[in-house]
Amino acid sequence: MTDKQATLVRERTRASRADDRDREARRYWGTTEPPTDKAEFFSAVTAPAADGDSDAKVATIRMYGPIDSWGGWWGISTEDIGRVLDSLPESVEQIVLRINSPGGEVWEAMAIQNMLAAHRASVVAVVDGLAASAASFIAASCAETVMSPGSMMMIHSPSSITWGNAREMRKTAAFLDTVERSMVEVYDAKAGARDWAPLLAEETWLTATETVELGLADRTGVVPDAGTATTVGTEDDVEIAIVPVEPDDDTEADARIRAAAASARAAAPKPPSSSEPGDTNQKEKLPMSDTIKAGLIERLGVKDADISDEELLAALDETLEEQADPTETPAARALPKGFTAIDETVLASLQENARLGAEARTEQERTRRDGIVKDALREGRISAASSAAIRAQLDTNEAGTVALLATLPKNTAVPVTEIGRADDITDSDAALYAAAWGDESKED
Known part of the structure; x- marks a missing residue:
């Protein structure tokens, strides 16, 4: 291999590693640039009933991003949904779950769908844009699933990345089959038993009408929000709070929203931004200064x-x-x-x-x-x-x-591993001469 070819290989390797790191950073966002503010893709609002009752009866939750256990700007986690559900007033009887999501982690989505099912309020899933992959069985598991005009649903077999010998590969394949059977149980519960395997294997994209015909949605239509969209959150620490919105004078409503937002930020707990399993960084007691x-x-x-x-x-x-x-x-x-x-x-x-x-x-x-x-x-x-x-x-x-x-792999951004060592370092002329030409004193 020539020097030029070796240089080209190294440059391509570095570019490939950079691409891998970039994809890992984006995770389920794909080619979309991740936002810096959680409020851009996850928010909630409550509003009173149309009959004038002052107590909030309906809540709207927007899931407009990927499903990711890391939380934060990586995506929507069970922790995010749990905080919103815990904050809902007791008077809320219906939740409008608006979805525009490419999917994400299977188990995180399964946990979210079960949290919603266990809530006292009835949940109506409204697909505003896309309910793909893991987001599809959140939408399909709700009491009612409504496809907005022009929206779509995508279902496919689960995927994973593995490394190892043939035995390890077969274990991963068997595991993915088990995950798929778990997904099929959700689809069966909504649409009835059918042969889902071909549809999942082909990565099936469905229009709003086709989703209803397949049985994964109940109808197409437009479902109104629970009121004016209001999100509480800051760029520094992501918070999701429920802000009641009352039909009143715009100025007074804005003042109430700001007051409620300040109160929610002061009272809300501050759990870790990620629900990734594991201990926190503090491993031991901190000494007193x-x-x-x-x-x-x-x-x-x-x-x-x-x-x-x-x-x-x-x-x-x-x-x-x-x-x-x-x-x-x-x-x-x-x-x-x-x-x-x-x-x-x-x-x-x-x-x-x-x-x-x-x-x-x-x-x-x-x-x-x-x-x-x-x-x-x-x-x-x-x-x-x-x-x-x-x-x-x-x-x-x-x-x-x-x-x-x-x-990020070790020793890739900057090589730090020791690659060689010189022994018997000396500045003696005699020693250097002997090392190069041999010791003349020992010649016969």
């Missing part, structure tokens, strides 16, 4: 300078409990319910401790994320040129970025 420990010892009046972190925190808890239980004085009884009187100096001390704790937490987060980038550089998973972008991504979506780094 010397600054915080010294400050707590001074403020709590602890005499033992060698007190452990656990004992110091226990002393802090005890002090807080004592301060949170004021005596029943006339002044205390005059406070509104839910308020507790506290000494101003104690409050200032607590606020200072909270500030120090927040600073320490931020520093620990920064150090840990810097370490993730250093590890990736050391293992040759990324190059120095991309390290700044990876570090910034860790601040916005750590779980997803760590998962992405784990998929």
Whole structure:
């Protein structure tokens, strides 16, 4: 092979690896550029009944993206659906599930369809654009499935990627057959038993009318939303909240929506952005910084300078409990319910401790994320040129970025593996001469 041919092979190999990484980053988005805001493809809204009842009766959930257990901007996960369902008011009697999805993970879709089926409200699936692959059996499993004009459904056999010998390949093929039988059970329940195998093997695309004729949908038509579309979310941390929308003056409605959005963001829990199985990044207890420990010892009046972190925190808890239980004085009884009187100096001390704790937490987060980038550089998973972008991504979506780094092969972005070693290094002229021409002193 000539030098030119070898260079061409290396360039093609690097391009192929870059394409593989790009496809992994996009996962189920395919050629579509993934959005930066979850609100672009997943949202929810509730609205009161048409008869004027102030309680919300109908909720609309929009699934306009792929189905992916990673969550975040990778797609819609069971965690996303669960948060919306948990937030629905008790008064909601019907859910309009609007779908435009290329599909995604089989088991994530199965879990979503069962979560919807278990909910107290009746679910109407409305295919607005496409219900393909895994999205098809979410649509088909609902109490009613409506195909909007011009919409389509696609069904096909499950697929996977495997590597190994013939035995491993046969095991994967048998497993895919089992997954297909599980999918067929969903289609049978909606359309009745039939020979689905040829349709799945051929990757069958169905128009709205053909979907109804096959039995995977109940009718075609236009189904209205539950009200004006309103999504709560930010670019920094994805949140999905339910905002009630009432038919009223536009200005007043906007004000209520903004107030409800602020309340939802403040009260909503902050679970991990990804539902990928596994432990969180924090594997061990974080040590208390010397600054915080010294400050707590001074403020709590602890005499033992060698007190452990656990004992110091226990002393802090005890002090807080004592301060949170004021005596029943006339002044205390005059406070509104839910308020507790506290000494101003104690409050200032607590606020200072909270500030120090927040600073320490931020520093620990920064150090840990810097370490993730250093590890990736050391293992040759990324190059120095991309390290700044990876570090910034860790601040916005750590779980997803760590998962992405784990998929990048070692020693590919920058070769870091030792490839050779020189022994007996010397600058002696005699030694160098002997190494090249032999030791003349030993000649006969």
